[in-house]
Amino acid sequence: MSNLATIAHLIGDPSRAAMLQALLPGEALTAGELARVAGIGAAATSGQLKALVESGLVSVHAQGRHRYHRLAGEEVAAALETLIALPQTSPRRSWPHGDAFRQARLCWHHLAGRLGVALYDSLTTDRWIEAAPGGWVATEMGEARLGKLGVDLVEARRATRFACDCMDWSERRPHLAGGLGREITSMLTRRHWLRRIEPSSSDTLLRRRLTCTPEGARALSSEFGITA
Amino acid sequence: MSNLATIAHLIGDPSRAAMLQALLPGEALTAGELARVAGIGAAATSGQLKALVESGLVSVHAQGRHRYHRLAGEEVAAALETLIALPQTSPRRSWPHGDAFRQARLCWHHLAGRLGVALYDSLTTDRWIEAAPGGWVATEMGEARLGKLGVDLVEARRATRFACDCMDWSERRPHLAGGLGREITSMLTRRHWLRRIEPSSSDTLLRRRLTCTPEGARALSSEFGITA
DNA sequence: CTCTGCCTTCGGTCCCCCCCGAAACAAAGA
């Protein structure tokens, strides 16, 4: 069977899809948590997770009597977001949780949504980063200013070559992913410019939401010229 | 049901996946041709195509007693390529038709594979094109040189905003898609620098293959600095 | 050690959906 059909079939089951969506922010969840998200029993969950792991979409990490599952990599998260983005072509539909969710959310530890796209645009037009073969590089000026803001550029460069351009399904635009995206998002939350909402919610979408603090709005405006 | 599961379930059936792959180059095929590709009867094919059309993945165009089907848009092609790219992480597997297929192929009318990535790199490093919010723009120098080569820049700009960066599954790198990608590829084949192989083959992969003519190899080297 | 909690394996049921053959419909040509 073709690769395409195999992978898509795995994602195509409602239960497995719910689990994958729950894993989209990038954190690891136990089998029990995923069972609750998918709304199925423990036995069924175990089988589904086994299939996901064997296919390479999900990786496991046993710790005590828990088994922590996470997406196998950033490419998986990007592919899922791409698929989610597909049906929303012409007429922008309304979304659960409305604009709030479209505003800012996590996708594999980086920033997506309107804010993520705005940040990406700001970095490119102000030439903090530039396109280069194999990914993106920070310009000299960009390195200096990002470093000053507390972004760990060494850590950012340790990422895979697949360095940028995750498709954003709500904005239908690429945004900043990869190591740099992760480190910038880390900085933004560390400085309390962005805050996570309800990480414990059972709602898959809610768990990914981020909000901008008043302090963060001012900072984003002065540092990046973004009006949040 | 979630959007993700619905779409992925459609792609996840072997017959439908085969049809979608056959449509990847961007041309329209009749229901009968797709039936042959998928290896199922006409009745089953009709039902599957109906589902694909209703979901918005595929569009139809009736002409006489034939019904021509094509992918609904470039985003669909990009999403399929992204999915195909997923499992090929660490150990580069060998491919049907070997390196030849990885070398150059069509993806929704633009150039993919090693050659497509090389072209993308050449255009960015030589600054014929630059990243800009919402897509890519040709620099002044790029416009002049592309125009001289016979690329229809007016037509290229008529494309959607989703202008670039289709993920390349064999190279795991973005390459030049969108209106500009299509027009450049059109120029390359019009000048017989690239030639299509076996557009009538029943093999889904073969049908997408492109080869570089001797003349084209010289031209690509002198014009873009690409050693094909 | 025992008990409790998390997870897996096994056996079995059930349903979705994928396919085919037959018939009907539509369009073009003889």
Added chain:
DNA sequence: TCTTTGTTTCGGGGGGGACCGAAGGCAGAG
């Protein structure tokens, strides 16, 4: 009009796989 070719609709059959309940490992707490 009759035939041929391309496609759709209908009815029915069959297989894959998704779920559950029960039972069995493991790991940690008491």
